[in-house]
Amino acid sequence: DILMTQTPLSLSVTPGQSASISCKSSESLLHSNGRTYLYWYLQKPGQSPQLLIYEVTSRFSGVPDRFSGSGSGTDFTLKISRVEAEDVGFYYCMQGLRMPGTFGQGTKVEVK
Amino acid sequence: QLQLQESGPGLVKPSETLSLTCTVSGGSITSPGSFWGWVRQPPGKRLEWIGSVHYSGDLHYNPSLTSRITISRDTSNNEYSLRLTSVTAADTAVYYCARDKGQWLVDSWGQGTLVTVSS
Numbered sequence: 001d002i003l004m005t006q007t008p009l010s011l012s013v014t015p016g017q018s019a020s021i022s023c024k025s026s027e028s029l030l031h032s033n034g035r036t037y038l039y040w041y042l043q044k045p046g047q048s049p050q051l052l053i054y055e056v057t058s059r060f061s062g063v064p065d066r067f068s069g070s071g072s073g074t075d076f077t078l079k080i081s082r083v084e085a086e087d088v089g090f091y092y093c094m095q096g097l098r099m100p101g102t103f104g105q106g107t108k109v110e111v112k
Numbered sequence: 113q114l115q116l117q118e119s120g121p122g123l124v125k126p127s128e129t130l131s132l133t134c135t136v137s138g139g140s141i142t143s144p145g146s147f148w149g150w151v152r153q154p155p156g157k158r159l160e161w162i163g164s165v166h167y168s169g170d171l172h173y174n175p176s177l178t179s180r181i182t183i184s185r186d187t188s189n190n191e192y193s194l195r196l197t198s199v200t201a202a203d204t205a206v207y208y209c210a211r212d213k214g215q216w217l218v219d220s221w222g223q224g225t226l227v228t229v230s231s
Contacts, residue, residue: 001176037215048208048221049159060219092159094216100174101216103159 002026002095006104013083014112021107023076023093030073030097037096040069040078043106044089052091053078085111114138116209116222124203124229130196134209134222135189142167142187147212150183150194152205153224160205164212165192199229 003026013019029036040053051060053069056076066081080087088111093104120132134148141148149164149172163173165183173181177196185192196203207227211220 037217039217041218048224049218050221051217051219054217094159096215096217099172099216100176101161103161105158 001100001102002029002098004093004095004102004104006091006093006107008107009105010108010110012110012112013080015084016082019080019083019109021078021091021093021109023071023078023104025074025076025095028073029076029095036072038069038071038076039094039096040067041092041094041103042087042089043092044086047089049092080109083109083111087111114211114220116211116220118207118209118222118225120225120227122226122228124199124227125231126200126229127198130199130203130227130229131193132207132209132225132227133191133193135191136211137190139211141165141185141190141192145213147172147214148185148192149210149212149218151208151210151218151221153208154202154205157205161216162194162196162207201229203227204229 005024007022029038036056038056041049043049057069068079070077090106092106115137117135124130147164150162153159180197182195206224208224209222210218
């Protein structure tokens with residue numbers, strides 16, 4: 001299985017500041033079709049995960065533009081600009097290149 | 113609006129079979145392009161993809177669980193089910209049903225149901 005490793009495991013951010021989460025995969029997520037299958041999810045307290053970003057940089061429907069993704073190959077970053085109180089929760093990266101889809105261990109984001 | 117709802121027992125005894133059903137509304141499980149699957153999250157651990165059934169009926173299972181899982185569907189009731197045999201405490205988790213748009217891209221989740229394996 002492809003191993004997904006996130007850092008840091010927890011983050012405390014002041015409202016209005018930015019935050020970044022790193023995700024590294026054990027092998028390149030670039031498919032032969034030219035697409036890179038790296039996703040980001042947010043699980044808010046007491047809720048199911050929700051899709052934020054797909055294929056590294058594309059924001060899912062309704063996701064604020066404060067969320068942005070970047071990276072390539074094996075190294076990826078989720079950036080949250082202008083953090084708001086509603087952004088608290090666990091953030092997970094996930095690879096969709098190879099069966100089975102695998103998740104990172106999660107990054108807990110707290111807002112001060 | 114697509115909605116997925118899990119149902120099933122919250123407590124299962126060790127060595128027995130876990131059975132869950134996902135009822136889908138606001139969309140059809142036979143609509144082209146989607147996989148209908150299961151993801152679980154053991155307490156304090158990362159999310160784990162279990163398996164899925166394609167709109168065509170093809171099945172895809174996590175190799176680590178394939179000997180113990182069966183996913184089936186009931187198209188007349190627009191629902192699909194998970195059976196996990198020979199459960200142990202390690203199978204205690206919140207189980208989510210989820211729509212996968214391909215390449216394990218889950219864009220819609222159920223609310224999740226906690227299943228505890230204990231005698």
